[in-house]
Amino acid sequence: MRNEFDDNDLGAQELMPQLINYCDYTYNLIFDQINNKDILDFGSGFGDFCTFLNSKGLSATAYEPNNIGYKQCISKKLNTYLDIKEIQTKYSVVTSICVLEHIEDDIKALHQIKNLLIEDGKLILFLPASMIVWSQMDEDVSHYRRYTNLEITKKLEQTGFKVESINYVDFIGWMVLLIFKMLRIKPKFNRKLTIFYDKLIFKHFKYLDVFFRKIIGKNILVTASIIK
Numbered sequence: 729m730r731n732e733f734d735d736n737d738l739g740a741q742e743l744m745p746q747l748i749n750y751c752d753y754t755y756n757l758i759f760d761q762i763n764n765k766d767i768l769d770f771g772s773g774f775g776d777f778c779t780f781l782n783s784k785g786l787s788a789t790a791y792e793p794n795n796i797g798y799k800q801c802i803s804k805k806l807n808t809y810l811d812i813k814e815i816q817t818k819y820s821v822v823t824s825i826c827v828l829e830h831i832e833d834d835i836k837a838l839h840q841i842k843n844l845l846i847e848d849g850k851l852i853l854f855l856p857a858s859m860i861v862w863s864q865m866d867e868d869v870s871h872y873r874r875y876t877n878l879e880i881t882k883k884l885e886q887t888g889f890k891v892e893s894i895n896y897v898d899f900i901g902w903m904v905l906l907i908f909k910m911l912r913i914k915p916k917f918n919r920k921l922t923i924f925y926d927k928l929i930f931k932h933f934k935y936l937d938v939f940f941r942k943i944i945g946k947n948i949l950v951t952a953s954i955i956k
Contacts, residue, residue: 758852
């Protein structure tokens, strides 16, 4: 994982609290998969998800190796690690939201996560999906890939995990990106456009996920356990 955010990373992190509908929807989807109060968030960014979990009465610890993100987490009074070598505790649940796609060697990261879990622990991943809708925005925020169900399942199995559940999320977002691609529009990371999408599109069409969660979406939500 990189030690510093670039300008687009910073913009994306600062933007998240303004995406009220998207964050409320996705954070609650992930929260519904958590069955224990002992949680480590792997790659916490500015700590927004940890803050959300703590507001729900859980006990979330942040791991954020980027100095700017680490300072933001500390400023929010989150228990935060900067160096993974400092983490001596094993956790019942590890969450990781939109992190693995930023890591070139995601297999190594999955091994690291496995070492942070207790024997019966659970891993919850939220990742961008579908290389079909790869766009300039992915490049702007330094993505290495977008995942398919098959790819992330194989990588989890390769690192000693068993997938418990896997669903696509944000079908309407995938459709918007696909339309852009068909029209040869190359959307870049844009704060105003993203807020517009959250308020006027995602808010009203998020319920389409009920029909498409096994078919396609802009993101993938995966829960996995360690193979015994």
